[in-house]
Amino acid sequence: MAKQPMLKFVSVERDMPEKRPPDLRRTDFQEIYAEYADAKAKEQSSRCSQCGVPYCQSHCPLHNNIPDWLRLTAEGRLQEAYEVSQATNTFPEICGRICPQDRLCEGNCVIEQSGHGTVTIGSVEKYITDTAWENGWVQPITPKAERTESVGIIGAGPGGLAAADVLRRAGVQVTIYDRYDRAGGLLTYGIPGFKLEKDVVMRRNDQLAEGGVTFELNCDVGRDISFADIRAKHDAVIIATGVYKTREIQAPGVGGLGVERAIDFLTASNRKSFGDTVEEFESGRLNAEGKRVVVIGGGDTAMDCVRTSIRQGATSVKCLYRRDRTNMPGSQREVANAEEEGVIFEWLSAPKGFVGDPVTGVMVQKMRLGAPDATGRQAPEVIEGADYIEEADLVITALGFEPEDLPTLWNEPDLPVNRWGTVKADYITGATALDGVYAVGDIVRGASLVVWAIKDGRDCAEAILARLGDAAAIAAE
Numbered sequence: 307m308a309k310q311p312m313l314k315f316v317s318v319e320r321d322m323p324e325k326r327p328p329d330l331r332r333t334d335f336q337e338i339y340a341e342y343a344d345a346k347a348k349e350q351s352s353r354c355s356q357c358g359v360p361y362c363q364s365h366c367p368l369h370n371n372i373p374d375w376l377r378l379t380a381e382g383r384l385q386e387a388y389e390v391s392q393a394t395n396t397f398p399e400i401c402g403r404i405c406p407q408d409r410l411c412e413g414n415c416v417i418e419q420s421g422h423g424t425v426t427i428g429s430v431e432k433y434i435t436d437t438a439w440e441n442g443w444v445q446p447i448t449p450k451a452e453r454t455e456s457v458g459i460i461g462a463g464p465g466g467l468a469a470a471d472v473l474r475r476a477g478v479q480v481t482i483y484d485r486y487d488r489a490g491g492l493l494t495y496g497i498p499g500f501k502l503e504k505d506v507v508m509r510r511n512d513q514l515a516e517g518g519v520t521f522e523l524n525c526d527v528g529r530d531i532s533f534a535d536i537r538a539k540h541d542a543v544i545i546a547t548g549v550y551k552t553r554e555i556q557a558p559g560v561g562g563l564g565v566e567r568a569i570d571f572l573t574a575s576n577r578k579s580f581g582d583t584v585e586e587f588e589s590g591r592l593n594a595e596g597k598r599v600v601v602i603g604g605g606d607t608a609m610d611c612v613r614t615s616i617r618q619g620a621t622s623v624k625c626l627y628r629r630d631r632t633n634m635p636g637s638q639r640e641v642a643n644a645e646e647e648g649v650i651f652e653w654l655s656a657p658k659g660f661v662g663d664p665v666t667g668v669m670v671q672k673m674r675l676g677a678p679d680a681t682g683r684q685a686p687e688v689i690e691g692a693d694y695i696e697e698a699d700l701v702i703t704a705l706g707f708e709p710e711d712l713p714t715l716w717n718e719p720d721l722p723v724n725r726w727g728t729v730k731a732d733y734i735t736g737a738t739a740l741d742g743v744y745a746v747g748d749i750v751r752g753a754s755l756v757v758w759a760i761k762d763g764r765d766c767a768e769a770i771l772a773r774l775g776d777a778a779a780i781a782a783e
């Protein structure tokens with residue numbers, strides 16, 4: 307009988323792919339984890355306990371068939387593992403790199419709960435699809451038959467791209483409109499290369515274009531083309547525009563030179579990685595080199611800003627957050643990576659204002675955690691008399707994002723939005739109250755995760771296909 311390749315978690319220890327040493331990664335924007343060697347991927351996959359009720363799968367937003375592709379990988383059946391993995395996930399190699407696995411699949415792995423250390427699900431998922439790309443198993447879409455119906459998608463982030471992939475496979479004509487010059491949304495211009503190298507995103511954009519998806523780039527809907535025109539051109543429209551309005555700090559000195567927004571800083575840095583000329587970077591405004599940098603915020607965007615500043619050659623990088631380490635929203639894994647690279651965290655510290663224009667410092671208030679608020683989180687309270695000035699030449703604010711006012715920008719007052727400005731849409735199909743108009747990703751959920759945008763895009767595309775199918779059936783009667 308063949309030897310059982312699985313359930314090795316008792317004898318085989320958890321082992322992540324090798325992490326590049328901090329001194330090396332401080333100097334470039336390459337990803338920090340190496341790829342698994344084939345034998346290591348097999349070995350780590352064999353640790354899976356093949357549970358009858360896989361909690362990893364139920365806590366993955368895409369309900370990926372994780373135990374199945376782990377078993378196929380352990381058995382060396384990589385092409386089949388790839389087929390199973392890509393059946394539920396449009397971009398497995400991207401999720402494998404940037405999902406917060408500790409909060410999703412890996413955080414719910416049963417062997418983690420039993421103290422043996424989780425199966426390294428994300429790293430194996432990345433390995434399977436990177437291998438598929440290397441071996442030419444990932445091919446452009448070739449629909450069995452072309453259909454005449456067309457769908458216009460506004461926004462080329464993961465939500466829009468995932469919807470485009472499903473629709474195109476069914477032969478639907480798809481046009482994606484995006485105001486940027488490259489597709490990918492925050493995968494391209496938000497998330498830094500040390501988490502997600504840009505060629506990983508670009509090859510997906512190319513794959514979609516080769517499969518017949520039309521990209522209308524440098525096209526800002528509401529300015530270069532009206533929303534009404536897009537609706538008139540297509541049988542259905544998907545809004546996948548993400549959230550880009552920065553949540554501003556209300557404090558004296560905001561707006562002065564050197565107090566900059568996270569999205570501007572990260573976009574400029576990512577553009578430089580593509581080799582673009584970026585005026586605000588060349589002028590020094592959005593370049594951390596030789597500067598004392600202070601980043602304000604405790605989420606993943608703040609973590610990306612501190613680590614980008616280190617790589618640009620800042621003389622010091624500090625992160626101010628008003629709660630403590632345990633109560634921060636960002637991933638603990640990213641904080642650890644940042645600390646290894648030389649970032650200093652000032653917990654329980656909030657900005658009161660900014661000194662100088664150009665900025666020379668941040669007025670910092672020290673905080674303590676008080677009684678829990680309505681959400682159950684301990685509310686930060688000011689410690690009177692403990693203020694100080696933190697010297698800085700560049701301050702980056704990373705307090706989160708809000709939706710733009712789409713009904714006004716697009717002159718479409720009937721587009722339903724809730725009081726936060728996100729588009730009201732059915733949580734499964736993405737359908738809005740406007741006939742033929744759907745919405746997916748961050749513009750519906752508020753700032754969220756790539757994997758949720760992919761899930762929304764796929765579900766919405768399926769709903770549109772069902773609707774187009776029904777319409778075709780009625781027309782044929």
Ligand SMILES: Cc1cc2nc3c(=O)[nH]c(=O)nc-3n(C[C@H](O)[C@H](O)[C@H](O)COP(=O)(O)OP(=O)(O)OC[C@H]3O[C@@H](n4cnc5c(N)ncnc54)[C@H](O)[C@@H]3O)c2cc1C
Binds near residue numbers: 496
């Ligand atoms: C700095 C940063 C780091 C992050 N890190 C992670 C991470 O590690 N892991 C993770 O899972 N998630 C991360 N996220 C969140 C994740 O990137 C988003 O949840 C995800 O990209 C949302 O996808 P989307 O398709 O809804 O929108 P987006 O990716 O924002 O794409 C929207 C697209 O719409 C376009 N657009 C907007 N308005 C218009 C218009 N009027 N006309 C034409 N085009 C328009 C934009 O140009 C953009 O290309 C991060 C976010 C940020 C900001």
Ligand code: SF4
Binds near residue numbers: 368369410411412428
């Ligand atoms: S998509 Fe994300 S949550 Fe799902 S298995 Fe992959 S890494 Fe885990």
